[in-house]
Amino acid sequence: MNKAVILVGGPSRATRFRPLSMHLPQPLFPVGGKPIIWHQIKALSMVKDLKEIILIGFFEDFIFRPFLNRCQEEFPDIAFKYLREYSQLGTAGGFFHFRDQIVRGNPKNIFMLYTDICCSFPLNDLLSQHERHGRLGTIMVTKVDRSSAHLYGCVVVDNETKLAEHYVEKPETYVSDLASTGVFVFSQEIFRFMAIALERRVDEFESERAKESAYGRSEESEEVEDVNRLRLEQDVLRQMAAEKKLSAFLCTGFWRQIKSAASAVPANALYLKKALGESESFLAKTTSEGPEITGAVYIHPTAQIHPTAVIGPNVSIHARVVVGPGVRINDSIVLDNVSIKDNAAVLHAIVGWDSRIGKWGRVEGSHVTSPDDIDEVTHLGVKVNSICILGEDVQVKDEVFIRNSIVLPHKELAGNKHNEIIM
Secondary structure: OOEEEEEEEEEHHOOHHHHHHHHHOOOOEEEOEEEEEHHHHHHOOOOEEEEEEEEEEOOHHHHHHHHHHHHHHOOOOOOOEEOOOOOOOOOOOHHHHHHHHHHHOOOOEEEEEEEEOOOOOOOOHHHHHHHHHHOOEEEEEEEEEEEHHHEEEEEEEOOOOOEEEEEOOOOOOOOOEEEEEEEEEEEEEEEHHHHHHHHHHHHHHHHHHHHHHHHOOOOOHHHHHHHOOOOHHHHHHHHHHHHHOOEEEOOOOOOOEOOOHHHHHHHHHHHHHHHHHOOOOOOOOOOOOEEEEEEOOEEEEOOOEEOOOEEEEEEEEEOEEEOOOEEEEEEEEEEEOOOOOOOOOOEEEEEOOOOOOOOOOOEEEOOOOOHHEEEEEEEEEEOOOOEEEEOOOOOEEEOOEOOEEEOOOOOEEEOHHHHHEEO
């Protein structure tokens, strides 16, 4: 029997996802027509003998209840549970804190996933390698560009034995071009290893405090609180690699982080392309009645699209959206209850809930070619070219052009805006 834990974070952890996370928690934001976390649950549902998925985070209990109820209906053979952390315990602290509930039923293997990733999720292949090598844990890695490797946790891997020989979190100098994907599988003995890691952390803290006291310096506050946090990357994975207890599995499919609001657009494209390759039935197709569909497009059944509109590629249109004549939309996410009037254009953009784009209006961002294009909002005080984002209830008047901007909720835009953050 196997289990899985998804770390969903909390409201204070998704600040880079604003203004979208001001309306909806980041894990529930839709990409590829489904919430971010749904794609992970779908992949986990296909893992052999997986019986329970546990979400751990800081959100109020009621936040995920409706979503998990729907998941229970869609995946009836899997039990779902949300466990709330009431204090910040670190990236591995919540996992360790709730160990009694996680090991209940005596699972052989336990998956751990971060929620802020988009991936092809080859979880059965990951599990097969983990069981074949028999080490304490296996980390899924992906090859990244050498110039951006310093942005990730880097793993040095023996290509023959698949042993993770060294792990460094965001190294200052080049270590490896294999980066952690935020997907792991552990045997149940991981909790004993974490207990030792926590004891080691406390011992190091007490030793440091003793040295400071000898020099007359004694400050507590945040340091005392910090010692009780267990960090997966620095405290656990690094030590596992040092003790040769960590394997590495190379993901050859797609992967990218979903850290900023702009990163939802390329993630949306990846999931839609995957669905197109698998001939999923929920994707829209061009019919004789219109509209013209290009590439991978998701349109909610309640959306109204004029036959003369041109939609795609890589577009998600959600519930109760109304799209008028001559509208052009590509590489974008259009959220619930949006109205897009005649001959408007939405390109490389996210249009927030209940927003309106007037006739001949234009909301346009820039095509994303690298992670830096979406993770960096400003450079030297200037808004960089990136995805254009309208928050909830933004009204764009007729013939207004909004380009490469981020607009916070409840704004009315009567004039053109270029490369601005509109508060």
